[in-house]
Amino acid sequence: MGGIHPTAVVSSRAQVADSASVGPFTIINDDVVVGEGAEVGSHCELGVATSLAKQPRLVIGPGSLVRSHSRIYQGSDFGGGLTTGHAVTIRENVVAGARLQLGSQSILDGDCVLGDHVRIHTNVFVTKNSVVGSFVWIFSSVLLTDDPHPPSHLRLGVTIHDFAVLAAGCAVLPGVVLGRGCLVGCRALVTKDVPEGMVAVGAPAELRGPVSALPRRDGSGEPAYPWTAHYHRGYPEEVVRDWVAAAGRDCP
Numbered sequence: 001m002g003g004i005h006p007t008a009v010v011s012s013r014a015q016v017a018d019s020a021s022v023g024p025f026t027i028i029n030d031d032v033v034v035g036e037g038a039e040v041g042s043h044c045e046l047g048v049a050t051s052l053a054k055q056p057r058l059v060i061g062p063g064s065l066v067r068s069h070s071r072i073y074q075g076s077d078f079g080g081g082l083t084t085g086h087a088v089t090i091r092e093n094v095v096a097g098a099r100l101q102l103g104s105q106s107i108l109d110g111d112c113v114l115g116d117h118v119r120i121h122t123n124v125f126v127t128k129n130s131v132v133g134s135f136v137w138i139f140s141s142v143l144l145t146d147d148p149h150p151p152s153h154l155r156l157g158v159t160i161h162d163f164a165v166l167a168a169g170c171a172v173l174p175g176v177v178l179g180r181g182c183l184v185g186c187r188a189l190v191t192k193d194v195p196e197g198m199v200a201v202g203a204p205a206e207l208r209g210p211v212s213a214l215p216r217r218d219g220s221g222e223p224a225y226p227w228t229a230h231y232h233r234g235y236p237e238e239v240v241r242d243w244v245a246a247a248g249r250d251c252p
Helices: 237-246
Strands: 032-034 047-050 058-060 072-073 198-201 206-210
Touching: 032 047, 047 058, 058 072
Parallel strands: 032 058, 047 072
Antiparallel strands: 198 206
């Protein structure tokens, strides 16, 4: 059952589904849409006003979970199943597909596009003009940048293609393109494009061969990548079925 806590402040111009819930001391501003079954925790603010928004509407899709102390600005659209950690900040003009996961204290700095099933861990900064594909993993403390000679008015966003993995603590410089299924190693400093299916490590990062050459460390002797061959938790059954078939295995 949904419900709005008596201490919450919800604008008469907001649209909150009857099955949604809103926690204590949360503010929901004008032109915010909260979908069916969504849960907004305590001390959040949705639809934070800004002159940078291209339009005032903010859409939080059905089945979403916005945890406490999060701030989401006007002008963004999130597909169903958005899940945030605590104290995230999402600026204006973000378009995200289904089931985005955004870890505690992470920031989407606005004007970016994310595909379906993107998983972003804690304390990640996604810069303006970033384009992130579907099924991308971005681990803790990753930094995506956009200003090639700070401070300036030039903004060159990072592009990350489907199934790419960015390990903890890496930084990606403005305008870099990370290819489909590539792997960026822990604490790498990525200054140039990484081709599809390749490993980049070091500072500055250098290519170290295909991801398919990396073995799993579980004693199986099987390759660690593509990760879709062995990691399926939280993904839809129909998607997993395709991954398993592509790997030449029986569906679990």
